[in-house]
Amino acid sequence: MPAKVFSIRIDGELVKATEGQTILEAARAAGKYIPTLCYMEGLSAVGACRLCIVQASGTDRLLPACTTPVQDGMSVTTNSPRLAEYRRIAVELLLVERNHICSVCVSNGHCELQAMAQSLGVTHVRYPYNYPSLPVDMSHERFVLDHNRCILCTRCVRVCAEVEGAHVWEITSRGIQARLVSDLNQAWGDARSCTSCGKCVQACPTGALAEKGRSVEEMEKRCDHISALAMRRGVLA
Amino acid sequence: MKKVRLATVWLDGCSGCHMSLLDIDAGILALAQQADIVYGPLVDAQEFPENVDITLVEGAVSSQDDLNRIQKIRGRTRVLVALGDCAVTGNVPAMRNSIPVSRLLQRVYGEGPTGKLTMPTDGVPQLLPQACPLHDYVHVDVHVPGCPPSSKAILALVQDFLSGRKPEIGSTVKFG
Numbered sequence: 499m500p501a502k503v504f505s506i507r508i509d510g511e512l513v514k515a516t517e518g519q520t521i522l523e524a525a526r527a528a529g530k531y532i533p534t535l536c537y538m539e540g541l542s543a544v545g546a547c548r549l550c551i552v553q554a555s556g557t558d559r560l561l562p563a564c565t566t567p568v569q570d571g572m573s574v575t576t577n578s579p580r581l582a583e584y585r586r587i588a589v590e591l592l593l594v595e596r597n598h599i600c601s602v603c604v605s606n607g608h609c610e611l612q613a614m615a616q617s618l619g620v621t622h623v624r625y626p627y628n629y630p631s632l633p634v635d636m637s638h639e640r641f642v643l644d645h646n647r648c649i650l651c652t653r654c655v656r657v658c659a660e661v662e663g664a665h666v667w668e669i670t671s672r673g674i675q676a677r678l679v680s681d682l683n684q685a686w687g688d689a690r691s692c693t694s695c696g697k698c699v700q701a702c703p704t705g706a707l708a709e710k711g712r713s714v715e716e717m718e719k720r721c722d723h724i725s726a727l728a729m730r731r732g733v734l735a
Numbered sequence: 736m737k738k739v740r741l742a743t744v745w746l747d748g749c750s751g752c753h754m755s756l757l758d759i760d761a762g763i764l765a766l767a768q769q770a771d772i773v774y775g776p777l778v779d780a781q782e783f784p785e786n787v788d789i790t791l792v793e794g795a796v797s798s799q800d801d802l803n804r805i806q807k808i809r810g811r812t813r814v815l816v817a818l819g820d821c822a823v824t825g826n827v828p829a830m831r832n833s834i835p836v837s838r839l840l841q842r843v844y845g846e847g848p849t850g851k852l853t854m855p856t857d858g859v860p861q862l863l864p865q866a867c868p869l870h871d872y873v874h875v876d877v878h879v880p881g882c883p884p885s886s887k888a889i890l891a892l893v894q895d896f897l898s899g900r901k902p903e904i905g906s907t908v909k910f911g
Contacts, residue, residue: 599830600911601820601882607911616909622823622870622878629865631833 504570509577515568522550522563525576532576533585533617535592535610535703536651537564538721540728541660546651548588549614552576560584582618589615590623595674596630597646598704604717605705611649612704628674635680637687640710641699648678648706654698661728666692678706700724736769739788739897743775743818744808746794746801747828747866751883752819753777753793758886766890769897787812789896791889795821795828796867800860809873814896817869818889820882820910828866836862877902880910 502517508530515524520543525532535547545562552563555573560581563574575581592598592611600606632645650669655678659665666689670679681689699707701724708717745753753776759766773787774780783804790812796802809815820826831839840862844854869875879892888908895902 593824597830597833598910599826600909601826602830603911609911612910616906619905621880621904621908622817622868622875626871627825627829627832627867629829629832 502570504568504572506568506571507573509575510573517568519568520564521552521554521561521566521568521574524568525563525574530576532563533614534564535614535649536653538653538657538701538728539725541653541656541701541725544652544656547592547649549585551581551584551588553578553581586618586620589618589620590625592649593620593623594625594627596628596632596648599646602714603647603705604708604712604714605647605719606715608715608718609705610703635686636710637685638692638694638710639687640694641686641696642708642710643678643680643686644706644708645677646706647704649704650676650678651703653701653703654678654707657697657701657724657728661724661731662693662695662697664691664693664695667698697724697727739770740773740784740786741766741770741893742773742783742787742790742808742812743777744783744790744792744794744804745776746792746805746822747797748794748819748821749827750776750793752791752821752889755819755881755883755886756791756889759890760886762886762890766893766897770893783808783811785811789814789816789893791816791818791893792822792869793818795825796863796869796872797828798860798862802863802872805869805873814876815869815873816877816879816892817875818879819884820880821866822869823878823880824910825866825868826882832865832867836864877904879904879908881908882911884908 504515504517506513506515508525508528513524513528522532533549535549537543537550543564545565550563551560553575554561600612635643655667658667666680668679669676670683671677680686681691699709700720705717772778773784790808796805817823821828840854845852879888892902
């Protein structure tokens with residue numbers, strides 16, 4: 499049975515969407531921009547970063563566009579002063595949670611968090627910095643995990659489980675204690691399920707996962723390749 | 736026309752932001768026609784003067800001396816600009832913030848190759864427990880992130896101020 503076609507409005511414009519599509523998919527298909535950090539085309543969506551929040555008719559709650567399915571007749575607002583403010587707050591809270599020292603980061607100039615802060619006009623952070631003491635895992639032969647830069651978007655977790663099929667990565671603990679771990683909380687170099695394919699590194703939006711030997715500004719990611727690969731393998735049928 | 740009184744300040748930073756300011760090259764001549772630089776590493780004044788119109792502050796607040804200075808400066812300046820990532824976020828100086836100061840000093844001065852404690856005690860200001868952005872202590876009017884902010888961004892900011900426009904920083908600058 500073919501999927502039903504819905505008529506929805508995005509920022510006032512009438513758009514066709516198919517049943518089962520998310521608001522984000524429908525918006526992108528219509529050429530509308532909604533900011534995202536944890537979303538990656540071809541991987542499952544988790545709604546972790548809250549950058550893609552939108553306003554929808556019939557509810558005061560802000561909804562994550564990446565995980566909310568479209569409904570027939572719904573009217574969606576993708577940008578407003580209220581949304582812009584909450585998106586800025588989301589970025590500022592990511593920046594205070596760990597140690598994002600852009601100036602000395604391998605991903606400086608190529609970082610999605612840094613670019614998002616800039617595009618949202620975040621010129622400073624209004625909350626006290628957390629300054630946690632976090633380790634850097636250098637145990638892998640080719641790659642580095644720097645917890646200081648991790649935003650817990652889980653793109654690495656999903657690309658490893660859904661595309662590579664290895665499921666090396668998981669998140670352990672909750673809230674401010676949440677950490678990315680490999681295998682059963684072993685050093686990455688000791689994680690026997692890791693195939694060293696490097697997809698997690700390429701999918702990471704920040705400098706949290708990087709190739710060894712890269713200096714400041716030298717780590718450019720190829721997220722487009724990861725998405726293309728994920729789409730081709732039909733991860734989300 | 737009365738000249739604008741402009742000051743620059745160097746707290747816990749590397750002077751890179753001042754270098755970027757100097758990188759406006761010939762722009763400094765036009766600036767000098769409209770503004771007097773009344774205090775800063777580039778001029779001789781010993782004491783931060785009263786009635787300053789705009790102050791560009793480079794560096795984080797890391798020591799008791801930095802804190803005393805920024806509070807005095809705030810009281811004597813109309814528009815306070817946090818210039819660069821150290822003043823805006825803490826940046827590199829703040830990388831020590833998860834380490835207790837006593838442990839930090841012990842590691843740097845006490846565990847050197849000789850093993851002798853060489854920690855200076857006279858004439859050096861006491862470190863605060865953490866190096867923090869300016870706005871943790873005083874009201875900041877304009878934040879200009881960047882490590883360093885481009886000379887273009889600094890010049891645009893000062894020119895906006897000189898011509899009475901509200902500086903539009905927004906998406907023209909980035910962290911790092």
